[in-house]
Amino acid sequence: MSKKVAFLQGNEAASYGALYAGCNFFAGYPITPSTEVAEVMAAELPKIGGQFIQMEDEIGAMAAILGAALTGAKVLDSTSGPGFSLKQELIGMGCISEIPCVVYNVMRGGPSTGMPTGPSQSDVMCAKWGTHGDHPAICLVPATVQELFEEMVRAFNLSEKYRTPVFVMPDEIIAHMRERVVFPEPGEIPIVPRKAPTVPPAQYKPFDTSFGDVPPLAAFGSGYKFHVTSLNKAEDGFPTTKAELVQAEQERQVRKVEGNADDIIEFEEYQLDDAEVVIVAYGSTSRSARFAVNEARKQGIKAGMFRLKTFWPFPYKQLTALSGRIKAFITPEMNLGMCSGEVERAAQGKVPVKGIFRVDGEPINPDQILAKIKEVK
Amino acid sequence: MAFDYDKYIRPGKLPHIWCPGCGHGIVMKGLIRAMDTLKLQMENTTIVSGIGCASRLTGYIDCCTLHTAHGRAAAFATGVKLAKPEMDVIVVGGDGDGTAIGGNHFIHACRRNINITYIIMNNNIYGMTGGQFSPTTPTGAKSSTTPYGNPDPCFDLAKLAIGAGATFVARGTAFHANQIDKLIVEAIQHKGFSVVEILDDCPTTYGRRNKFKSVIEMMNRLKEIAVPVKAAEKMTAEQLQGKVLTGVLYKDETKPEYIAEYAKLIERAKAAK
Numbered sequence: 001m002s003k004k005v006a007f008l009q010g011n012e013a014a015s016y017g018a019l020y021a022g023c024n025f026f027a028g029y030p031i032t033p034s035t036e037v038a039e040v041m042a043a044e045l046p047k048i049g050g051q052f053i054q055m056e057d058e059i060g061a062m063a064a065i066l067g068a069a070l071t072g073a074k075v076l077d078s079t080s081g082p083g084f085s086l087k088q089e090l091i092g093m094g095c096i097s098e099i100p101c102v103v104y105n106v107m108r109g110g111p112s113t114g115m116p117t118g119p120s121q122s123d124v125m126c127a128k129w130g131t132h133g134d135h136p137a138i139c140l141v142p143a144t145v146q147e148l149f150e151e152m153v154r155a156f157n158l159s160e161k162y163r164t165p166v167f168v169m170p171d172e173i174i175a176h177m178r179e180r181v182v183f184p185e186p187g188e189i190p191i192v193p194r195k196a197p198t199v200p201p202a203q204y205k206p207f208d209t210s211f212g213d214v215p216p217l218a219a220f221g222s223g224y225k226f227h228v229t230s231l232n233k234a235e236d237g238f239p240t241t242k243a244e245l246v247q248a249e250q251e252r253q254v255r256k257v258e259g260n261a262d263d264i265i266e267f268e269e270y271q272l273d274d275a276e277v278v279i280v281a282y283g284s285t286s287r288s289a290r291f292a293v294n295e296a297r298k299q300g301i302k303a304g305m306f307r308l309k310t311f312w313p314f315p316y317k318q319l320t321a322l323s324g325r326i327k328a329f330i331t332p333e334m335n336l337g338m339c340s341g342e343v344e345r346a347a348q349g350k351v352p353v354k355g356i357f358r359v360d361g362e363p364i365n366p367d368q369i370l371a372k373i374k375e376v377k
Numbered sequence: 378m379a380f381d382y383d384k385y386i387r388p389g390k391l392p393h394i395w396c397p398g399c400g401h402g403i404v405m406k407g408l409i410r411a412m413d414t415l416k417l418q419m420e421n422t423t424i425v426s427g428i429g430c431a432s433r434l435t436g437y438i439d440c441c442t443l444h445t446a447h448g449r450a451a452a453f454a455t456g457v458k459l460a461k462p463e464m465d466v467i468v469v470g471g472d473g474d475g476t477a478i479g480g481n482h483f484i485h486a487c488r489r490n491i492n493i494t495y496i497i498m499n500n501n502i503y504g505m506t507g508g509q510f511s512p513t514t515p516t517g518a519k520s521s522t523t524p525y526g527n528p529d530p531c532f533d534l535a536k537l538a539i540g541a542g543a544t545f546v547a548r549g550t551a552f553h554a555n556q557i558d559k560l561i562v563e564a565i566q567h568k569g570f571s572v573v574e575i576l577d578d579c580p581t582t583y584g585r586r587n588k589f590k591s592v593i594e595m596m597n598r599l600k601e602i603a604v605p606v607k608a609a610e611k612m613t614a615e616q617l618q619g620k621v622l623t624g625v626l627y628k629d630e631t632k633p634e635y636i637a638e639y640a641k642l643i644e645r646a647k648a649a650k
Binding site for chain 2: 065
């Protein structure tokens, strides 16, 4: 049987990816350029008995998905820059209370209202540092419409597996471009459920580390009574200010993601085997980079690309290894050097990191990247 | 036989954080009696709160409890209720949490008429942060941020809730302890968004700045200003000056309830598939 194929916009593909992953609850607030996700979910979720709610504001949408997730629902909220900023406090609660959820954030020009219809990649640091306090971060940055579908599925899986918010962050170009999407068959991509408690309700602790760094999460209404708080808490879920407990809990929450970086980080190595100049790119910028690499190769320049599919956790290890054997990194991105700074940390001063930064609402074109390749070769 | 509160309280979680003389404990006992009267299943009841003294109630009652961020309780509760309609969902919190930082969520929960009960402990002050004025602090009152008297007008929470679309609105006081559970019972039984405002006291941060010499004086004030709605019908405007109506202030059983409407929407969507 041939697979279902469709010509879809990125935001539409993301929505269908979420549905494929088992998303059954959506809360959101209208915002350009991500609103199409809300529109698809509003049409599709009720058909499968799921819930769609348009909340009164961005913060309310984030609150609603966290509440719903605690009843066992697989939840999604979609937004863009200003909305992503507004949600940050509750993203922190999602992290500290360890509530699985997916936040889809289309990157548009910023800061503030910025350029609502212009592409950008300037929210990648907000994904890591936007909410106050130490916390884990998982952020996926797809580069094609097909990948957007697949990365939504992966986002739900990671969120459930690691019991933490996961961000899928296409730039506006990827979110609004239309491409062919081949739908995977049901079951073709495995769906990961959250770890359910194996102990009876009386023995259940919502942050029980005897089950490892990712404690099982019961659902409200399933017979388990427990407390969830936004305060620093102990394993039993109740607030604590005991220094050693707070330290251990915070370290565990970061460790459950950073310590599993190899499981979470995905990337593409393009023409890297003999590459002397390596472009580190993500999202739509990686499409221009791929073109530039091909052009450079035609001209005899050994260029390659390390394409991030996962922005956080950041692939420091892989880039550090590369930096020992290349001449330079080039980091094209639609911001003023957010990824570039992380690549510099990975390069540890061994090779130069040359940025190409645009924040004018225009994409970075292949010529710009090719020119930089020639400059540093 | 004395009412057994202990079976509803989480073992080891008392004493609570509330100051001597605070009315929040009276409200919590009223809520527990109401839960007992209605025989709510604790595994199937979620109490949601935001941040503040009143919001700490969620830590004490032994059911599903969700202590969220400042002001967001109504929005979290909306998510819980919509995802799990069979669950009884109750929100508790204070005046600042619910109607300043959380005002938007509060009015929209009222507008949706979603089947949730919201209990507001209104002590006219931000207690936990040390006594700053809230949207219900009376004009002219002293607080740590209104040392020269409060220039702000204040909300009438019941009117706010009615205006925003809540379909059950009641008011009681921490003095009239025996009425609290009856109001909450009726609120939970109501199919729609129900608001129960309990006029409360904060001797620590409000009373001492506003010439209340004792908790008893604050409680006596609640006793004196409260007028049951029935009694008010026979009183003149002059007699009602400075009084506050208590009891069930508003009830509308005709407005569609959100969860029931959403269930119909799902049926329509499935039929159109």
